[in-house]
Amino acid sequence: MNDEISAQHDWHDGVPALLLECCRACGHVEYFRRGFCPRCGSKPMDTVSASGLGRVHAVTQVLRAATPEWKARAPYVIVLVDLDEGPRVMTHGSVDLAVGDAVRISYFPIGERLIPLVQPLDSPTKVTP
Numbered sequence: 068m069n070d071e072i073s074a075q076h077d078w079h080d081g082v083p084a085l086l087l088e089c090c091r092a093c094g095h096v097e098y099f100r101r102g103f104c105p106r107c108g109s110k111p112m113d114t115v116s117a118s119g120l121g122r123v124h125a126v127t128q129v130l131r132a133a134t135p136e137w138k139a140r141a142p143y144v145i146v147l148v149d150l151d152e153g154p155r156v157m158t159h160g161s162v163d164l165a166v167g168d169a170v171r172i173s174y175f176p177i178g179e180r181l182i183p184l185v186q187p188l189d190s191p192t193k194v195t196p
């Protein structure tokens with residue numbers, strides 16, 4: 068995949084990547100793309116690809132899903148991850164994850180979409196939601 072495409076698209080667009088915004092003025096890194104820095108108000112922001120590495124901040128198990136698509140997968144685990152770049156993101160994960168675990172983000176398909184999934188850093192790269 069060429070860098071021009073991957074620099075503007077991520078898992079929301081079906082590309083297995085996670086994009087962040089980085090402020091040119093103060094260096095703040097943000098997950099939600101706004102086009103301006105929420106810390107200092109500067110524009111423009113640079114778009115950068117996240118490394119996909121981080122640490123587990125919180126883990127919760129969802130027993131009652133809201134949609135038929137997710138009811139078929141329940142129970143499933145939602146994980147808050149503090150990325151190495153700074154922002155906190157929400158992903159899917161496995162029940163064996165604990166707060167403080169080093170993880171990496173991979174992606175799994177559900178329907179025609181990709182969904183972020185974290186796995187322990189020392190696990191094989193095979194994705195199994």
